[in-house]
Amino acid sequence: MKLAWMFGSSLGAHHLLWAYLAVWLIQGGYAVWIGSQWMRSKKDSRAGVGFDSETEDS
Amino acid sequence: MTPVTILLVQSAYVRGKIEIVQRSRILGPLGIVWLGITLGVIAYATKLALFVAPTEATMGNVQRIFYYHVPTSMLSLLFPYVNFAASLCYLYWRRRDPLKALTADAVAISSAEVTVVYSTICLATGMLWGRAAWGIWWTWDARLTSMLLLWLLYVSYLMLRKLSSTGQTHTLAAVLSVFAAIDVPIVYMSIQWWRTQHPAPVFGGGADSGIDPSMKPAFWMNVLGWAMWGIFIMILRYALERRRQESEQEAALQAIEASLEIAK
Numbered sequence: 001m002k003l004a005w006m007f008g009s010s011l012g013a014h015h016l017l018w019a020y021l022a023v024w025l026i027q028g029g030y031a032v033w034i035g036s037q038w039m040r041s042k043k044d045s046r047a048g049v050g051f052d053s054e055t056e057d058s
Numbered sequence: 059m060t061p062v063t064i065l066l067v068q069s070a071y072v073r074g075k076i077e078i079v080q081r082s083r084i085l086g087p088l089g090i091v092w093l094g095i096t097l098g099v100i101a102y103a104t105k106l107a108l109f110v111a112p113t114e115a116t117m118g119n120v121q122r123i124f125y126y127h128v129p130t131s132m133l134s135l136l137f138p139y140v141n142f143a144a145s146l147c148y149l150y151w152r153r154r155d156p157l158k159a160l161t162a163d164a165v166a167i168s169s170a171e172v173t174v175v176y177s178t179i180c181l182a183t184g185m186l187w188g189r190a191a192w193g194i195w196w197t198w199d200a201r202l203t204s205m206l207l208l209w210l211l212y213v214s215y216l217m218l219r220k221l222s223s224t225g226q227t228h229t230l231a232a233v234l235s236v237f238a239a240i241d242v243p244i245v246y247m248s249i250q251w252w253r254t255q256h257p258a259p260v261f262g263g264g265a266d267s268g269i270d271p272s273m274k275p276a277f278w279m280n281v282l283g284w285a286m287w288g289i290f291i292m293i294l295r296y297a298l299e300r301r302r303q304e305s306e307q308e309a310a311l312q313a314i315e316a317s318l319e320i321a322k
Contacts, residue, residue: 012120015190019123019183020104023130026182027287030175034294041301 089293096290100283106276120190127183128260129281131205133288134176135242138212140169140292142239145232152229160303163228166235168295170215172288177209192255200248201256208245211238 085093107125114121147162184202189195196202215238219231249256260269260277269277 012118012190015186016120016122019126019186020108022182022186023126023179026175026179027291030171031291031294034291034298038298038301041298041305 085294089290092286092290096283096286099279099286103276103279103283106279111273111276112270117191120187123183123187123190125276125280126284127180127187128277129284130176130183131180132281133284134173134180134205134208135246137169137173137176137288137292138208138235138239138242141166141173141212141215141235144169145235148228148232149236161300163232164296164299164303166232167216167219167299168292170212170235171295172292173212174209174216175291176284176288177205177212180205181209197255199254199256200252201245201254204241204245204248208238208241211241 103125107122111122111125113119144162144165148159148166151159151162184205185195188197211234215231215234218234219227222230224230248254249258
């Protein structure tokens, strides 16, 4: 099996696996956090009052 | 509502820059397509790194950490410059055009967070590699120490923004980011300026540097994939920050209008 070396008992195999898992967990965790923050925000999807820097000074 | 938002909104209110705007979605059709392509590229790059690239003669399979470690390290030195540019824009616009300053501020915080994410990965994968290759988790050599310093600088940048509640928080954070950016070229040049345990640069390190041509597809595909992912999550975080700003602007606007009513 091609993955056998990854799940072997050597230090290098363990560290290779942990390194790849760490990357996916950190990146995925951050993306999930952004998504959860977005969902928690209480804004509705309708148009609201805001500001537009392109507007000419009155 | 942060004091800086109130100050900026008051300034914008006085200038009459108030308009109804449509709130942005977090993920439009282009974003979904971009995400799909990005995940495809990362999956293919991971396959190349784990199964196609040849096993390195000296270190064996643990060398495959290189295909994630080096691209994320390269990107952790690029996103600080986005933060640096956005912070300069914020400092320039904060009195001239507060609304543009808020946009620059949203870019600054999103790029700072992505910098922390990538530099954390750089340090974590580097330590895992170091333990397997050198027998130690950490050594205080110039490259590792300067990279740790970069991580600490951007973590302190985020903590400053999170914990400080004065009206000058965003300005102080922007100034801090200008100083933090100075560390980036030091990290990059550290392995040339000082004798370090860290390997020589893979590219541009002289006649003895470089990787075997059979390793290059896996390497560059990972650079592409993680760069696309970094851009994606930075835009995602930017959209979140803009939504927060809109929310704070609404609250600030209501507070200003209420105070004007009381004054009448």
